[in-house]
Amino acid sequence: MTAIPLGTPRLLLAFTLDGEPVRAPEGSTVLDACRAAGKDVPTLCQGDTLTPKNACRVCVVEVEGARTLAPACSRKAEEGMRVRTDTERVRHSRRVVLELLASSVDLSTTARVAEWIEEYGAEPDRFGPDAARVDEEPRIDNTLYVRDYDKCILCYKCVDACGDQWQNTFAISVSGRGFDARIAVEHDAPLTDSACVYCGNCIEVCPTGALSFRSEFDMREAGTWDESAQTATTTVCAYCGVGCNLTLHVQDNEIVKVTSPHDNPVTHGNLCIKGRFGYQHVQNRD
Amino acid sequence: MDLHFGDSKPTDEERAAVDTLLGPPESSWEGADRSDADLRWARGGREARARRDLLLPGLHAVNDRVGWISEGALGYLCRRLTVPPAEAYGVATFYAMFSVKPRPATVLHVCTDLACMAAGAPELCEGVESRLGPGSGVTVERGPCLGLCERAPAALAVRAGDPVRTAVAAPATVERAVLTAGAPGSAAEEPPAARALPQAGDPSLMLLGRVGVVDPADLDDYRAHGGYAALRRAFALGPAGVIREVTDAGLVGRGGAAFPTGRKWQATASQPDTPHYLVCNADESEPGTFKDRVVMEGDPYALVEAMTVAAYAIGAHKGYLYLRGEYPRALRRMEHAIGQARARGLLGDDVLGQGYAFDIEIRRGAGAYICGEETALFNSIEGYRGEPRSKPPFPVEKGLFGRPTAENNVETLVNVLPILTGGAEAYAAIGTPGSTGPKLYCVSGSVERPGVYELPFGATLGELLELAGVREGLRAVLLGGAAGGFVRPDELHVPLTFEGTREAGTTLGSGVVMAFDDTVPLPRLLLRIAAFFRDESCGQCVPCRVGTVRQEEALHRIAERAGAAAADDVALLREVGRAMRDASICGLGQTAWNAVESAIDRLGAYE
Ligand code: SF4
Ligand code: SF4
Ligand code: SF4
Ligand code: FES
Ligand code: FES
Numbered sequence: 001m002t003a004i005p006l007g008t009p010r011l012l013l014a015f016t017l018d019g020e021p022v023r024a025p026e027g028s029t030v031l032d033a034c035r036a037a038g039k040d041v042p043t044l045c046q047g048d049t050l051t052p053k054n055a056c057r058v059c060v061v062e063v064e065g066a067r068t069l070a071p072a073c074s075r076k077a078e079e080g081m082r083v084r085t086d087t088e089r090v091r092h093s094r095r096v097v098l099e100l101l102a103s104s105v106d107l108s109t110t111a112r113v114a115e116w117i118e119e120y121g122a123e124p125d126r127f128g129p130d131a132a133r134v135d136e137e138p139r140i141d142n143t144l145y146v147r148d149y150d151k152c153i154l155c156y157k158c159v160d161a162c163g164d165q166w167q168n169t170f171a172i173s174v175s176g177r178g179f180d181a182r183i184a185v186e187h188d189a190p191l192t193d194s195a196c197v198y199c200g201n202c203i204e205v206c207p208t209g210a211l212s213f214r215s216e217f218d219m220r221e222a223g224t225w226d227e228s229a230q231t232a233t234t235t236v237c238a239y240c241g242v243g244c245n246l247t248l249h250v251q252d253n254e255i256v257k258v259t260s261p262h263d264n265p266v267t268h269g270n271l272c273i274k275g276r277f278g279y280q281h282v283q284n285r286d
Numbered sequence: 287m288d289l290h291f292g293d294s295k296p297t298d299e300e301r302a303a304v305d306t307l308l309g310p311p312e313s314s315w316e317g318a319d320r321s322d323a324d325l326r327w328a329r330g331g332r333e334a335r336a337r338r339d340l341l342l343p344g345l346h347a348v349n350d351r352v353g354w355i356s357e358g359a360l361g362y363l364c365r366r367l368t369v370p371p372a373e374a375y376g377v378a379t380f381y382a383m384f385s386v387k388p389r390p391a392t393v394l395h396v397c398t399d400l401a402c403m404a405a406g407a408p409e410l411c412e413g414v415e416s417r418l419g420p421g422s423g424v425t426v427e428r429g430p431c432l433g434l435c436e437r438a439p440a441a442l443a444v445r446a447g448d449p450v451r452t453a454v455a456a457p458a459t460v461e462r463a464v465l466t467a468g469a470p471g472s473a474a475e476e477p478p479a480a481r482a483l484p485q486a487g488d489p490s491l492m493l494l495g496r497v498g499v500v501d502p503a504d505l506d507d508y509r510a511h512g513g514y515a516a517l518r519r520a521f522a523l524g525p526a527g528v529i530r531e532v533t534d535a536g537l538v539g540r541g542g543a544a545f546p547t548g549r550k551w552q553a554t555a556s557q558p559d560t561p562h563y564l565v566c567n568a569d570e571s572e573p574g575t576f577k578d579r580v581v582m583e584g585d586p587y588a589l590v591e592a593m594t595v596a597a598y599a600i601g602a603h604k605g606y607l608y609l610r611g612e613y614p615r616a617l618r619r620m621e622h623a624i625g626q627a628r629a630r631g632l633l634g635d636d637v638l639g640q641g642y643a644f645d646i647e648i649r650r651g652a653g654a655y656i657c658g659e660e661t662a663l664f665n666s667i668e669g670y671r672g673e674p675r676s677k678p679p680f681p682v683e684k685g686l687f688g689r690p691t692a693e694n695n696v697e698t699l700v701n702v703l704p705i706l707t708g709g710a711e712a713y714a715a716i717g718t719p720g721s722t723g724p725k726l727y728c729v730s731g732s733v734e735r736p737g738v739y740e741l742p743f744g745a746t747l748g749e750l751l752e753l754a755g756v757r758e759g760l761r762a763v764l765l766g767g768a769a770g771g772f773v774r775p776d777e778l779h780v781p782l783t784f785e786g787t788r789e790a791g792t793t794l795g796s797g798v799v800m801a802f803d804d805t806v807p808l809p810r811l812l813l814r815i816a817a818f819f820r821d822e823s824c825g826q827c828v829p830c831r832v833g834t835v836r837q838e839e840a841l842h843r844i845a846e847r848a849g850a851a852a853a854d855d856v857a858l859l860r861e862v863g864r865a866m867r868d869a870s871i872c873g874l875g876q877t878a879w880n881a882v883e884s885a886i887d888r889l890g891a892y893e
Pocket of ligand 1: 151152154155156157158183202205206207208209210211
């Protein structure tokens with residue numbers, strides 16, 4: 001959560017987390033409290049700049065007295081609540097959810113997922129070789145970014161970022177339903193025929209790499225993408241007076257992608273097309 | 287919001303369909319031809335956006351007129367309502383009754399669900415499909431329960447046009463289904479609603495007593511049979527008095543969750559935020575359920591009156607009746623009844639001259655089981671995808687349009703009438719202390735007299751089946767529909783009460799009782815249930831979206847196996863099922879595995 005220093009002091013709620021008494025400010029989520037207590041709760045659809053849709057269900061915890069498990073990312077902390085984050089029941093659901101996801105989409109570029117699969121003992125292969133997969137071809141229909149929905153976990157983050165939570169362009173939404181649900185623009189058209197304004201804020205929030213810079217996508221295809229050889233430098237965008245922060249990711253002296261710091265109180269990681277994609281002139285050396 | 291509408295144009299017909307609903311556009315900002323004046327002012331925005339809830343009716347308008355929703359039509363509708371096209375596309379593709387690809391004007395929906403399957407739906411489908419191949423001008427859609435289970439197997443024909451024509455073939459033969467699809471306009475009228483009531487004429491019926499007795503189109507007839515006495519009593523008692531009666535009567539919701547109705551009303555009534563809304567859930571899509579349809583077709587004014595009473599109690603001035611898209615006759619009857627009530631001052635600004643304003647708007651669903659979940663239903667009315675919201679906040683606090691809302695289903699609401707006319711005490715004396723009043727059951731499958739039955743709570747399953755004339759060789763009974771559970775033929779002593787079924791480790795659910803004899807192959811039933819949930823999952827959360835697929839796959843693998851050969855997959859089913867029950871957002875994912883689990887545990891399905 002972005003730390004905002006202003007505001008009236010909030011009431012502290014007392015409750016227990018895995019048997020330990022904890023206190024959390026009113027309005028914070030169980031996840032906030034877990035993190036403050038140094039517990040590692042896996043999350044996929046939760047994002048630091050968005051209201052989580054609580055759709056992935058890997059963050060579930062057990063709240064005493066509740067019939068079902070609760071998503072830590074969205075359940076508000078309540079006075080006197082007793083939460084368990086590491087019971088067999090919790091671990092079981094997390095493991096199965098990871099297995100279900102990993103058996104249906106390509107999680108190879110999803111941060112931390114391999115670690116959790118290991119930690120929870122998930123075996124995605126046990127659904128057999130014929131388990132249905134999302135099976136989508138990457139959509140390469142413009143020069144700026146690629147949509148590879150074979151990696152999409154339907155976390156709704158890009159929809160929220162493009163829609164009412166940040167960009168207000170509403171170029172993408174979820175279409176279809178059930179296992180056939182997909183992120184799509186209107187009429188499932190190419191991006192170039194859609195309302196997209198190429199701010200790239202959806203790429204910024206995508207946790208799986210389903211949305212990526214064309215440069216990153218091409219380099220991964222060519223096998224030349226090497227994060228360990230990259231440097232990240234945060235600077236100020238020079239295009240207009242807003243003065244957004246840009247983080248330039250540079251490999252072999254070339255800018256390979258541009259992100260933006262989420263803890264910037266003005267932009268929260270959002271940029272416009274110029275700041276996000278307009279970097280070619282910087283490295284035009286002719 | 288900067289909207290981009292693309293440049294596909296609607297046809298004249300599509301435009302007319304939308305304009306009939308919304309009125310002609312006022313400026314080029316919402317789709318009219320551009321005039322000089324339009325260059326100097328801007329319009330749309332907030333004002334138009336407040337009509338977002340007309341998106342679903344708009345999609346219906348186009349789909350009804352043309353049979354599918356083209357890019358041009360969707361774009362025009364979006365312009366009229368200031369809805370982003372990507373979102374509208376997401377909504378249009380959510381519902382099974384809409385198509386965003388061209389298709390013939392006539393669609394024949396053939397039910398492949400449980401009761402119909404037991405009555406020969408697979409053969410019916412094959413026959414119909416081979417007769418109505420490409421070029422026939424008819425699209426055949428195999429689909430879930432049409433709510434005509436007492437007349438299984440069933441088919442529903444919808445022919446787009448102005449007006450749209452619908453016709454039902456049930457029980458359907460290949461011949462009849464094909465004929466109905468060929469000429470839905472001249473198909474024979476369906477049998478009256480009372481034909482679904484094997485107990486018709488029984489004077490003890492409290493909820494169904496008027497079905498088949500009154501003329502469903504005649505308000506005076508309804509009044510002559512005791513109609514509007516409950517509303518008069520409600521006005522005499524005042525809102526708090528009504529809530530007290532309903533609470534004292536011990537009425538609990540009949541939709542499956544069994545939540546005390548009085549408590550829900552009290553919680554809604556006491557919210558300081560306004561306006562309050564009443565929503566009647568008439569989207570009964572649980573396979574095997576058809577009681578709401580029978581009530582709406584046979585006694586529509588009862589629902590109008592009951593909704594008025596409920597709204598009065600919770601302080602709502604507007605009620606929405608969310609009616610299943612597959613119920614054309616119920617829709618016509620309710621539209622007519624609401625119109626008549628309005629014309630006679632029983633709805634509107636001054637109900638019964640009591641200075642209380644209330645009106646009802648009907649919203650049609652479009653083929654999505656999940657919209658029976660209360661928060662998904664709110665999203666659907668509001669013009670969003672019918673995805674459940676996570677709770678808390680609960681609807682009594684933030685429901686429809688973010689306002690305090692009481693949501694009840696049809697059966698729950700009509701119970702309010704006898705409570706008010708007969709008094710809470712008399713009502714509470716019926717049934718058992720834990721489950722008061724009468725209960726409706728939808729009995730179908732291998733019985734002689736399928737239909738809707740009304741019995742006081744506490745009758746046993748066996749007694750109910752005896753009334754319905756259960757056939758020889760009973761193999762299993764599905765209680766509570768696809769989200770319920772199977773019980774064995776030696777468990778017929780289970781009392782039909784909330785506490786009794788709970789004790790027996792099963793559930794009463796929505797009151798579905800489907801009997802299957804030993805001619806119905808159990809693995810096929812289970813596969814159908816799994817396919818149903820896979821199809822109907824909204825897709826929002828992982829345990830349900832992927833879990834339902836993995837379960838169906840496992841059931842396919844073991845369809846022909848038993849014992850040790852099936853053990854691995856049964857274990858897999860259990861593990862996935864447990865996570866679905868624990869970690870899914872809504873009741874659909876949480877209950878999707880119930881029936882199959884009960885078949886394994888109680889019937890020994892794969893032993
Ligand atoms: S594309 Fe990325 S951000 Fe969008 S839903 Fe899929 S995984 Fe989430
Ligand atoms: S990213 Fe866009 S809005 Fe931000 S400073 Fe650069 S040009 Fe201006
Ligand atoms: S449980 Fe199923 S239907 Fe319910 S929200 Fe999740 S995906 Fe949607
Ligand atoms: S991170 Fe909580 S549900 Fe996805
Ligand atoms: S109409 Fe076919 S099962 Fe209900």
